[in-house]
Structures are given as structure tokens and as C-alpha cells.
Amino acid sequence: MAFTGGALKVALVTTHIPLMSVSDALNQENILHTVRIAHHHLCFDLGIEHPHFAVCGLNPHAGEEGMLGREEIDLIHPCCDILREEGLHVVGAVSAETAFLLAQQQEVDMVVAMYHDQGLAPLKAVDFGRSVNWTLGLPIIRTSVDHGTAESLVGTGKADHSSLMAAIALAETIALRHSQS
Numbered sequence: 001m002a003f004t005g006g007a008l009k010v011a012l013v014t015t016h017i018p019l020m021s022v023s024d025a026l027n028q029e030n031i032l033h034t035v036r037i038a039h040h041h042l043c044f045d046l047g048i049e050h051p052h053f054a055v056c057g058l059n060p061h062a063g064e065e066g067m068l069g070r071e072e073i074d075l076i077h078p079c080c081d082i083l084r085e086e087g088l089h090v091v092g093a094v095s096a097e098t099a100f101l102l103a104q105q106q107e108v109d110m111v112v113a114m115y116h117d118q119g120l121a122p123l124k125a126v127d128f129g130r131s132v133n134w135t136l137g138l139p140i141i142r143t144s145v146d147h148g149t150a151e152s153l154v155g156t157g158k159a160d161h162s163s164l165m166a167a168i169a170l171a172e173t174i175a176l177r178h179s180q181s
Contacts, residue, residue, distance in 0.1 A: 002038060002110075002134045003120065003146060004046075005166045006127025008103050009110040010119040011038040011136070022115040023058060023071060031055075031079040035112055037137045039088055042109060044181075045141075045174045051109040054099035055080050055092025058114045062095045076114075096122070129162040132170045141174050143167040 002011040013034045014025045035053055042051040056062075057076055059069035066073050076093035083090045091108060092099075099111045100122045113119025123131055124146065131146035145163040153159040 002041070002136050003123055003131045004134050005132040005146070005170055006123070006130035008100070008123050008127055008131075009042075010123050011035070011110055011112050012116060012119050013112065013114050015116055017115070019115065019117075026058065026071065026075060026114060028075065028079055031076065031112075032082060035079075035083055035088065035090065038110055038112065041134075041136045045177060047177060048109055050089060052089040052107065053091065053110050053112055054094055054102045054108040055090055055112045056096045056099045056114055056118055057093035060095070062093045062098075129160055130166055131163065132167045134170065141171050141178070143171045143174075
């Protein structure tokens, strides 16, 4: 699961799971897969030739060198090292605020967040309604709105269709790039 369309691009390593389950759900395979597949799609779908990534740590302040958790030392930093050895441009593990600052300053193309709200709270605060849920790794193009179904708004005339229009535009852009390659 990734989001793009506004000022920020975010890929999630884990998605809709309880926060207390995130640490157990993280492993080398899913972190590497998330960054590799995001790299592929940024290049192939959006034409970003050498994308740069900021990979978030799991813990506050990216673990403070082990004082606030060891996931960064034991798992996330080694994954970032592997990705750099493969030639990918990766900064991490960094705190989420650092990652999003780098993205806002356009020093990285995408933030890789370890869990749902780590990535989506900042994205939606900045880009709600402009962002697109962009499913990576499928053999088809799949885009969707950056929010839920908003059932409470059905029939009220208050729903904002901006994200739907952005999702359609992104799908169209990707389809056009695919047809030209």
C-alpha cells in the first residue's frame, strides 16, 4: 500500500494491524519487499529515474541507538544497508519527523513507514483529498481514494470527490506511461 498525488509519497510496510502487533509483523523480507516494489513502481509508473527513500524507524527518535528499542539496530538499519548495497538511494532508519521533513524538502521521493498511522497521519494532514491510495505490486493498475467510504456522508451532498478525481488521474497517467513503454 502506497499513497501519492500530493506533496508527499508514502509506502507502508504494515497496514491495518493493531499497533501492538507491528513490531512482531516487521521482518527483513517485508521491509526489503516494500522498498524494492516501491522503487520499481516509482521508476516504471511515474518515471522517477533514481528515487530516494527515507525509511522510518519504528520507535520514537528511531530508537535512540537502542535506548528506546532495538528494531532499528537489529532489523531496519541492516535492511537499509542491503538496499544501499543493491544501489538504491536509502536514508534510514530515521525518525518519522525527519523522514517527512526530508520529503517536504524534496530530498527524498518517498517515505517508507513501518505502520499505518506513522505514514498516513502526516500525509493526510498535508495532502488529504489530493492523495491517492496506490496499490503496488499488482499486474494491473489500481488506484483508490485516500480515505474510507464515508458512509455517513452518503446523500448529504457534503462528500468531497477530490481524491477520487486524483485517483482517476493517477491511473490515467500510469496507463499512458505503460502504453508508451
